[in-house]
Structures are given as C-alpha cells and as structure tokens.
Amino acid sequence: MSRRQTALTYLVVGPFAVFLAFPFYFALVTMFKTNLDLSVPTHSPYVYNDAEGHFHWNFWHYATTQHVAFLFNDTNYPTWLLNTLLVGAAVVVITLLLAMPAGYALARLAGPWGQSAGVAIFLVYLIPPTLLFLPLSRIVTNLHLKDSLWSLILVYPSFTIPFATWLLMGFFKTIPQELEEAALVDGASRLKAIYRIVLPVSLPGILTVVIFAFSLCVNEFIYAFTFISTSSQRTVSSGVPNELIRGDVFFWQSLMVATLIPSIPLALLYNAFLDRFIKGFTGGAFR
Amino acid sequence: MEAEAAPGWRPSTRRWRRALEDRRVLAPLLIAPAVIFMALVVGVPFGWAIYLSFTDAIGGSLSGHWIGLHNFTSVWQDDNFRRAIRNTLIFTFASQAIVVVGASVLSAFLVRDFRGKWFIRFLVVLPWAAPVVLSTITWLWILDSLYSVANWTLTKLHLEHALIWLLGVTHVETQAQAPLQWLGRPNLALVAITLVQAWRILPFAVVIFIAGRASIPNEVEDAATIDGATGLKKLWYIDVPLQLPIALVAVLFGIVFTAGDFAVVYILTQGGPFNSTQVLPTWAFQIGINSGSLGEGAAISLYLFPFLILVTIGMLFFARPVQVT
Structure with a gap:
C-alpha cells in the first residue's frame, strides 16, 4: 500500500476504533476516580484531578482503588x-x-x-x-x-x-x-x-x-x-x-x-x- | 482399530450394532436429543405464549379463561402500545441503517494490511464481546444527566449548541446550565438508545462483512483489475453484487436481534421518560410482569412474531446464493 493509502486507512479506522472502544476507556478512567473528583461537573472527566480540579502529572495520588475494593468486599x-x-x-x-x-x-x-x-x-x-x-x-x-x-x-x-x-x-x-x-x-x-x-x-x-x-x-x-x-x-x-x-x-x-x-x-x-x-x-x- | 463385533455376542446386540452403522438410523438418533430438548424449552413455552395471549391469565397462574382475540384488540387501544410499535420500528431500522453504512466503510479498510491491525481489531470487537447489560451501563454513565462526558466534551469543543440546533431541541435547553438531557427527553432518548444499539451491533456486522469480502475469489478481483475496473466502477459492478447476499444476512440478523432486544432499552431508559421509548419487549415486560397481566403481555410480545417471520423469510431468500457458490 502506498503511503497515502496507509494514511487514509488510519484516518478511517481510527475514529471508528475510538467510537467503539471509548466506553471501555472511559470505564477504565472512571473506576479509579475519587467521589469528590467525580461529583464536580467542572472537573475534567478524562483525568484525575485535585480538589480544585487541576491535573498533575503524578495523577495516581489523586486516584483511588477504594471502589474496586468496595465491589469485592461489600457487594x-x-x-x-x-x-x-x-x-x-x-x-x-x-x-x-x-x-x-x-x-x-x-x-x-x-x-x-x-x-x-x-x-x-x-x-x-x-x-x-x-x-x-x-x-x-x-x-x-x-x-x-x-x-x-x-x-x-x-x-x-x-x-x-x-x-x-x-x-x-x-x-x-x-x-x-x-x-x-x-x-x-x-x-x-x-x-x-x-x-x-x-x-x-x-x-x-x-x-x-x-x-x-x-x-x-x-x-x-x-x-x-x-x-x-x-x-x-x-x-x-x-x-x-x-x-x-x-x-x-x-x-x-x-x-x-x-x-x-x-x-x-x-x-x-x-x-x-x-x-x-x-x-x-x-x-x-x-x- | 479393533474389529467391529466380537464373535459370541448375542444376535440382538449385533443387529443393534449393525443398525448403528446405517445412516438412516444413526442420523435421526444423533439429532433427536437436541430436537427434543428444543421442543421442550422453546416449543412448549412458545405454544404456551400463544395460548396465554387468548386468555385473561394474570400474575401467578399458568392458565385463564378463553377470551379470544380480546387481548390483541385491547392492547391496541393503548397509546403506549402503538408508540411501542412505532419505536420498535424506528429503533430497529435506524440503528441497522447506521450499522450498514458503518460496517461497509470499516470493513473495506479493515481488510487491508497495516501496522497495529491486531490492536484495532481488538478495540473494534470490544462492544460485541462485552456483556450487553454491563456495556450499556457504561453508556448510562456517558449520557448521565449531570456528569455526562459526552456533554462535557461537546461543551469544551463548543459543539453543544450546534448539536442542540441539529437535533431541534432548542426550545427547552437554552439555560446556560442545562446540559443535553440525553435520556431525559423523549426524542433525544430514542436517538440515544438507537445509537447505543448501533454501537453494539456494528462489530458483528463488520466481522461478517469482512468474511463477505474475503469470499470474493482472487481471480474475480484480478480479472476486474485487468479489465480496467477500478474505484467506484469496481465497487458497483464487482464488490457490491458479490457481497450483497452475505451482507444482507448480517443485516437481517441485526434486525431480528434489535427488534427483540430488551436489555439496551431497559437499562438506559426503562421505556421512559413517560413511556416515550417503550419498545415491544419492554412494554410486554411492563404489562406481563410488572402489571401482572400475563395474557396481555403475551399478546404484546406476539405482535413481534409476524415481523420476525417476514425478516426470516427474507434472510432465507437472500442466503440461498451464498449456499450455492
């Protein structure tokens, strides 16, 4: 395939893949969210934010596994x-x-x-x-x-x-x-x-x-x-x-x-x- | 391999063994268990559903008084029922139209070789592999009334107003704070369940379409290329007619499964708001289980049947060329 054809392929296949897989990516992000971060509508839903709604590169400090634990321990x-x-x-x-x-x-x-x-x-x-x-x-x-x-x-x-x-x-x-x-x-x-x-x-x-x-x-x-x-x-x-x-x-x-x-x-x-x-x-x- | 019947066996055993070698005996014998089982768990309840639809059976009973076609006419009197019929048709045909277009395009590109194809295929197949109830719950979250990521993204991209205009819901959602209520407004909710259903069926259609493409013999492709058929011409004269039977089977399949679908609509809207997104399966559930009118519920679900028969006949008709080649 020529380079143009390859580019075209990615251009078509890419958006489809994003549309089809998006809910699963979004589930992956949501599952580690803290309740506070989740419940403020202005906070970006795509990343983990601090209390003020800011993103930091050490984002795992603002995520939690408590809801995974809840699912397995309390349900x-x-x-x-x-x-x-x-x-x-x-x-x-x-x-x-x-x-x-x-x-x-x-x-x-x-x-x-x-x-x-x-x-x-x-x-x-x-x-x-x-x-x-x-x-x-x-x-x-x-x-x-x-x-x-x-x-x-x-x-x-x-x-x-x-x-x-x-x-x-x-x-x-x-x-x-x-x-x-x-x-x-x-x-x-x-x-x-x-x-x-x-x-x-x-x-x-x-x-x-x-x-x-x-x-x-x-x-x-x-x-x-x-x-x-x-x-x-x-x-x-x-x-x-x-x-x-x-x-x-x-x-x-x-x-x-x-x-x-x-x-x-x-x-x-x-x-x-x-x-x-x-x-x-x-x-x-x-x- | 040891010899068939050991000497000294009783004649009846030997006759039995010989009979097992006869196709006319062995074939029915091997098929019978599956057929009997299906007759019991599909045939009996199906017959019972027909019987119930002619009775006034309620709640905890399996029978009732014979009331003829009364259920079929009385459910028709209800606006919600007629809306359920209309919604079932829209839900089914609109979602499958999206599926056909999407699957045609996507399959045309997925047959090519490119880096990362395995991963892309994994992503594409996800909605099909995921248990439908669970993936639909994810959509419930994406379309949430307060925290919808769809609305958040549209707002950030400044596309929300364009979409509101496009969907013609301007007259209500004008306050700055009110996001698009995907599942809270009648027409929008119908759009939402249709989109989610299309999302769910698309991977299956893509997979079947790809199989259809692969079924075109290389010689035909080569001959077409030599004869100078390229681009649209090749698509119209070679690709479309040869793939049509297989594609149609995939589509009719999608129609059957969408018309009978309960999970997507029930999880997303439970038929609401104000029964505006009821489809036949959810309305049958509402009347037959929640309201306990078993007979009427059975009648409602049976309204699906003629439709399914028509689609199935279509499927058998179009599938035939596939069997021949």
Whole structure:
C-alpha cells in the first residue's frame, strides 16, 4: 500500500476504533476516580484531578482503588461472577452433549436434507427470549426452580443449542471426509470413528463453540432478570444493574469495574477465535 | 482399530450394532436429543405464549379463561402500545441503517494490511464481546444527566449548541446550565438508545462483512483489475453484487436481534421518560410482569412474531446464493 493509502486507512479506522472502544476507556478512567473528583461537573472527566480540579502529572495520588475494593468486599459481585461461571460451564456441557451429535449428523449423515434441517434448527436461535420469557417465568415457578441457578441452566441451552449446532455443522463440513472413511474401511464403527478421528481434529471448532456459547450465557439478561430475585443467586448480568444501582444512587466507579472484569477477557477470547467463528458461522459456505 | 463385533455376542446386540452403522438410523438418533430438548424449552413455552395471549391469565397462574382475540384488540387501544410499535420500528431500522453504512466503510479498510491491525481489531470487537447489560451501563454513565462526558466534551469543543440546533431541541435547553438531557427527553432518548444499539451491533456486522469480502475469489478481483475496473466502477459492478447476499444476512440478523432486544432499552431508559421509548419487549415486560397481566403481555410480545417471520423469510431468500457458490 502506498503511503497515502496507509494514511487514509488510519484516518478511517481510527475514529471508528475510538467510537467503539471509548466506553471501555472511559470505564477504565472512571473506576479509579475519587467521589469528590467525580461529583464536580467542572472537573475534567478524562483525568484525575485535585480538589480544585487541576491535573498533575503524578495523577495516581489523586486516584483511588477504594471502589474496586468496595465491589469485592461489600457487594455480592464475587458470588455473581462465580454463579455466572457455574451456569456458563453447566450450559456449555449440556450444549456440547446435545449439539455435537446433532451437528455431526446434519453435516455428514443426513444427506441432502441435512442443510435444510440445519437451517431449521438455526432459525430457533432467532426466536427472541422476549417471546418466551412470560410463559417460561411461570413454568420455572411451577417447577420450583425460581431463584435457583438451575432455572438458567435449564433454559439457556434453548438458545445455545441451535447456535452451537449450526456452528458445529459448519466445522464438521470443513473436515475432509476421507479421514473418517479411512477409519471405517479399517473396520472401526461409525461412533468410534467419530470419537477417535473426528473429535480430535475438530477440537479448535469445539473450543470456539465453548467460548461463544459461554459468552451468550454471560450476555443473557431477561431470563436472569425475571427468574431470579435473590441476591446470592444472581449472575453478573442481573446482579450488577439491580444492586449497584439503588434508586437514584449509582455506584459509578464500582459499576465500571464490574463492567471491565468480564469484558476484557471475553474480548481477548473473541479475537483469538474470531476467524474460526466466521468459518463455522457462515456454514463453511465461503472461506 | 479393533474389529467391529466380537464373535459370541448375542444376535440382538449385533443387529443393534449393525443398525448403528446405517445412516438412516444413526442420523435421526444423533439429532433427536437436541430436537427434543428444543421442543421442550422453546416449543412448549412458545405454544404456551400463544395460548396465554387468548386468555385473561394474570400474575401467578399458568392458565385463564378463553377470551379470544380480546387481548390483541385491547392492547391496541393503548397509546403506549402503538408508540411501542412505532419505536420498535424506528429503533430497529435506524440503528441497522447506521450499522450498514458503518460496517461497509470499516470493513473495506479493515481488510487491508497495516501496522497495529491486531490492536484495532481488538478495540473494534470490544462492544460485541462485552456483556450487553454491563456495556450499556457504561453508556448510562456517558449520557448521565449531570456528569455526562459526552456533554462535557461537546461543551469544551463548543459543539453543544450546534448539536442542540441539529437535533431541534432548542426550545427547552437554552439555560446556560442545562446540559443535553440525553435520556431525559423523549426524542433525544430514542436517538440515544438507537445509537447505543448501533454501537453494539456494528462489530458483528463488520466481522461478517469482512468474511463477505474475503469470499470474493482472487481471480474475480484480478480479472476486474485487468479489465480496467477500478474505484467506484469496481465497487458497483464487482464488490457490491458479490457481497450483497452475505451482507444482507448480517443485516437481517441485526434486525431480528434489535427488534427483540430488551436489555439496551431497559437499562438506559426503562421505556421512559413517560413511556416515550417503550419498545415491544419492554412494554410486554411492563404489562406481563410488572402489571401482572400475563395474557396481555403475551399478546404484546406476539405482535413481534409476524415481523420476525417476514425478516426470516427474507434472510432465507437472500442466503440461498451464498449456499450455492
């Protein structure tokens, strides 16, 4: 690329990156602000200021970690993180157990109607939870699962399974068929060929499904919000807005910490697995 | 690999093993668990939602008296409901229009090679990876009524008055002290939730658009260059038609997820001020959960369904060329 082209690239990509990442940068600044610095509208919100609103180069003297400590010592945030991990892990296991066989069968065994059936299953993913949460909230209550993490573990696979089945179908299609056929010719049973040959080869794809299915669980809001109202049973998505915002009182600095902690690792994972995700998501239809 | 069936096994076991080698048996067997599970956790509640929408079910019950289409007509009588429909359409189409324009431009440049690309990609993907509720809370802070960094910056850059003029909200925000109340004024709040939704969906669209660009075979690119197609001509005759199916799928996807979205609107405005930013999902929540009218709430959320069906049909229609190539 010529120098002019390079300059143009930065000129376009730069502002977009700033717009998209700004909330996270701003969260990073806000989380160490003192209450005084935060509550004077004339103080610059971008930096840490002294009591008069002046910036100094030893700015860390005017910042504080007390709100990080508050989040971990005086709220249930650690419990919510743990609950989120538990729900996510359980849902991922259920999802893999059901979606891997289905994805494989659709890609390899079902023949011509496999693609159509795959699309049909994927369409289930497009049914928004907003259509289902009212009856589900009653069903969950009648099953005595209200206020229990089990309600989420039961319901979340409703969107992770169609999503994962579609991705896995895409991945399995990209694996050369000769690999299993060689095993079959050698006298292995179909299931053994899947277990011994196909699964090890598709491990990167399966890992991609694990990450994106897990992040769907972390993202989910309306079920977590309606099914659970006990603080100790909440996940991050429902705990943070419910308990770090109390009426008119916003614990801004702690809210920002609560946002960044799950976001940054997820973003790193997304980046690492993005290319594989695209491959599976587009059904291996184009590379 | 060991041999298939060991000798001496009972015939029934052997028949069972042989059946497992038959695609016509094995395929349904492997697909069935997933399908049965989805029928239970999606099919049953969906059917139930339809049933509830025809009853007068309230609060803590799962059934009620059959009242036909009464819920569908009675929710329509409410101004808030009709506004929720209007808002859902604006929220959905305006945010996705921004997404299409943004993603087209950004993806065109992100496919190039440049230094720091990895870091830029990390920044671009952030809004998609971050849990939506939490990142929306950050926007709540950015658009705060008193300490909004957006307003602080606009004021420092002397752009606030230009923006106030542009948005046509001059008649109220004229006092020197009053900042733009992003979430406190009806029209402005609708602008705000639309922008935040566009911000959130943009990275996904960019990623899919990039995949679409990458799908154009190099030979086509080369042939076009040899034939002298450059710049706008190449964009119009080569890039756009070839990417259109994939781009459309990404857009329709964005439409479905925006129309059904609850989190962004609920966190930012809870449908306020004065129910001016209610969308169908938040209004269904308001009526179905907060007011306890389960039947009416179900009817409200079901109004989304025909819309989603239309979009889905569109998606299937446009996705087909992608499958063929």
